[in-house]
Amino acid sequence: xxxxxxxxxxxSEYEGVxxxxxxxxxxxxxxxxxxxxxxxxxxxIKEKNGENDxxxxxxxxxxxxxxxxxxxxxxxxxxxxxxxxxxxGDKVDLKDSFVALNKLMPHPxxxxxxxxxxxxxxxxxxSSMRPLLNEAHTNAVIKFNKKMAKKPKH
Numbered sequence: 001x002x003x004x005x006x007x008x009x010x011x012s013e014y015e016g017v018x019x020x021x022x023x024x025x026x027x028x029x030x031x032x033x034x035x036x037x038x039x040x041x042x043x044x045i046k047e048k049n050g051e052n053d054x055x056x057x058x059x060x061x062x063x064x065x066x067x068x069x070x071x072x073x074x075x076x077x078x079x080x081x082x083x084x085x086x087x088x089g090d091k092v093d094l095k096d097s098f099v100a101l102n103k104l105m106p107h108p109x110x111x112x113x114x115x116x117x118x119x120x121x122x123x124x125x126x127s128s129m130r131p132l133l134n135e136a137h138t139n140a141v142i143k144f145n146k147k148m149a150k151k152p153k154h
Contacts, residue, residue, distance in 0.1 A: 001126055003045045003064040009126075010043065014137045016144075017042055024048035024058075030140035036147065040140040043068040043133065055091040055098045055108035056119055067107050067117045068129070068136045075106075075114040085112040104129065 007026055011017055016032035018039065025046040031039025047064045049057070056065050075082055083092040083106070091098065091108040098108040098117070102125050107115035116132065118125060 001121060001123055003047055003066075006066060006121070006126065007045055010133070014042070014133075016141070017137070023050065025050075030137065030144050032144075036144075040143045040147070041069060042136055042140040052089040053109055056117065057099045058119075063101070063119055065117050065119050066121055066126075066129075067110070067115055068132055069110075069113065069115045069139065070132050070135055071139060072114050074132065074135060075111075075116070078104075078116075079106050079111075082114060083111050 003026070007019055007028070010028055011019060014030075016030050017028050018031050018034060020027050020029065020038065025044055027038075027044050028042045029039030030042050044067045045064055046053075046056075046058060046067065049059050057063065058065060072082065083094055086092050086109065092106065092111045094106055094111065096105050096108075098105065099119070101120045102118065102122050104116055104118045104125065107117045109115075118129065121129065
């Protein structure tokens with residue numbers, strides 16, 4: 001699958017999701033009717049290295065990273081305890097190399113927040129991730145609703 005194709009699938013299948021692209025990354029937020037400046041992160045597609053994020057070697061021809069945030073429970077069922085937050089510009093302290101294609105693994109920077117990554121997922125891998133994408137979307141909806149409940153009414 002291509003990055004653009006994944007973005008199109010997510011936008012068409014998940015209600016209330018909007019895309020914002022900048023600096024080689026497309027962030028997908030839950031933000032129905034665009035009532036917040038951004039909304040709540042749901043997942044991202046990153047197509048190039050960032051200044052503090054080179055662990056996935058996204059400078060390789062055609063390589064992109066799909067990242068999603070899941071619950072602590074889901075993360076720990078798949079990968080064990082979450083790592084500690086890395087220092088700025090560092091990656092999490094895990095044995096993973098973070099460069100394998102088409103393999104679901106912890107995110108090199110945000111695993112401490114229960115984020116996962118897969119580089120260049122094929123259709124079978126993307127399909128197998130649907131329950132995780134559903135969970136990430138549901139979690140974003142819950143967080144969004146909490147934000148809206150706290151927002152002052154005019």
